[in-house]
Amino acid sequence: MSETFAVSVDDVSKSFGAFQALNGITLHVRRGEIYGLLGPNGAGKTTLIRLICGLLETKSGSVTVLGQRMPQVAVLRHIGYMTQQAALYPGLSVEENVRFFAAINGAEDGVKEALELVQLYERRASVVATLSGGMRQRCSLACALVHRPELLLLDEPTVGIDPQLRVQFWEAFRRMAADGTTMIVSSHVMDEADRCQRLGLIQYGRLLAEGSPSDIRAQGGSPNLEEAFLALAGRSES
Numbered sequence: 001m002s003e004t005f006a007v008s009v010d011d012v013s014k015s016f017g018a019f020q021a022l023n024g025i026t027l028h029v030r031r032g033e034i035y036g037l038l039g040p041n042g043a044g045k046t047t048l049i050r051l052i053c054g055l056l057e058t059k060s061g062s063v064t065v066l067g068q069r070m071p072q073v074a075v076l077r078h079i080g081y082m083t084q085q086a087a088l089y090p091g092l093s094v095e096e097n098v099r100f101f102a103a104i105n106g107a108e109d110g111v112k113e114a115l116e117l118v119q120l121y122e123r124r125a126s127v128v129a130t131l132s133g134g135m136r137q138r139c140s141l142a143c144a145l146v147h148r149p150e151l152l153l154l155d156e157p158t159v160g161i162d163p164q165l166r167v168q169f170w171e172a173f174r175r176m177a178a179d180g181t182t183m184i185v186s187s188h189v190m191d192e193a194d195r196c197q198r199l200g201l202i203q204y205g206r207l208l209a210e211g212s213p214s215d216i217r218a219q220g221g222s223p224n225l226e227e228a229f230l231a232l233a234g235r236s237e238s
C-alpha cells in the first residue's frame, strides 16, 4: 500500500477548540500524480496540508507520507511546501531567499535550476520587496522545490496571478510530475481541476468525492465540474 501511495490520509479529524475543521477525511495520493485538493474557502484545505507535512498533529486518524507515519521530522527533507501567503524574506534578493531554503536542506547545487524553472534567473539579484506579486509567487515556488522534494504541497499557488503565469506554473508542475514528483495542489476554484490527474473535493472538513476529473463529472452527473461539485455538495447535506 505505502509503495503506491505517496500520501495516505485515513479517517483524519482535527478540531481547533470546539470547532471541527476536518471531519473523518480519508484520501490517497499516488506517487507521481498531480492531486487537486478542491473546496471553497474554509473547507479545510490548508489544515489538511499542514497535517500532511506534519506542522499540525491530530490524535484522530492517521497520516502516512512516503511510507512514514506523520509527524516525522525526517520526512520534511523530502517535502516542499508553498504556503498560501508567500513566506519570503523581503529584504533579501530572490537568489538569497532560494539559497537560504536550499542551505537548510543541504541542496545549494539546486539553486540555479530552481531559478530557471520559475523563470527568475535573470531577476535573481532583485530584492524581494521590490517584486510584483506574481514574481514573489514564483520565488516562493522556487524556495519550495529547490531541494527537489519527492512530495510538493502547493497551497493555492495560482491565486491572484495572471493567466500567462498560471500557464507557466502548470507547465512547471507537469515537468516536475513527469520527473516523478508527487504534487498536491489546492484551489478554491474549479478552473484548473482538469490539469490534475485526480481530485479530492472537500467541504466543511469532509471529503465529498475523490477521483479523476471525469469520475467527478460522472459522480456529480454533470459535464461541468463546478456543477458536478455543487451536486455532490448538495447530496452530502441532504
Ligand SMILES: Nc1ncnc2c1ncn2[C@@H]1O[C@H](COP(=O)(O)OP(=O)(O)O)[C@@H](O)[C@H]1O
Residues within 6 Å of the ligand: 016, 019, 021, 039, 040, 041, 042, 043, 044, 045, 046, 047, 048
Ligand atoms: N489555527 C486555527 N485556529 C482556529 N481555527 C482555525 C485554525 N486554522 C483554521 N481554522 C478554521 O478551520 C477552518 C478551515 O480552515 P482552512 O484549513 O484554512 O480552510 P481552507 O484552506 O480550505 O480555506 C476555517 O473555518 C478556519 O477558520
Ligand SMILES: [Mg+2]
Residues within 6 Å of the ligand: 045, 046, 047, 084, 155
Ligand atoms: Mg487555505
